[in-house]
Amino acid sequence: MAEIINTEELGDKIVRVLKTIYDPEIPVDIYELGLIYDVFVNEDNEVKIIMTLTSPNCPVAESLPQEVQEKVKSLDSVKDVEVEMTFDPAWTKDNMSEEAKLELGML
Template identity: 80%
Template sequence: MNDTTIDTTVLGDKIVRVLKTIFDPEIPVDIYELGLIYDVFVNEDSEVKILMTLTSPNCPVAETLPLEVEEKVKSINEVKDAEVEITFDPPWSQDLMSEEAKLELGML
């Protein structure tokens, strides 16, 4: 491994840690545990693409949440650029929530 190669796994873990600091305003659980993050792609140029959804298309933070995700991910030193793509396919459901999130919300 030469010095210019980044470890995308390590960077992926850092990105997940950052995502876990972002909360849905209506539910006291972070967006990662809620299952709003469908995928995180990191290429060898340290450019990040995040595929995420919202709890509903009418989500009150539909405008601001993706921007917050982009800003926070871009703030990681190793990240050159970040882009968030919103999808509603598949639509979010409570089944996507982690056990931790369900426990937190008293659903278990």
């Protein structure tokens, strides 16, 4: 019998996974850094993540979205993952959580 998991619970698991992924140049996870704009989970447990990078010329522009996709897809209840990159709106330091700003000595 397949495990039944609600989309909100799965969303929480996805956020926990995203918090294990770090920008290699900044010692803060990509979620707290504000690189994740949105996470959508449908009733079929298919996930769409809209994310950005600190700049379009970021050295991990190829590898970071792939790492996000692979790690989220590794969750048992996730059927499929699509990662969409966007630079609109552009990332700014205002996207960072208070926790990230504190970690980086910006508060």
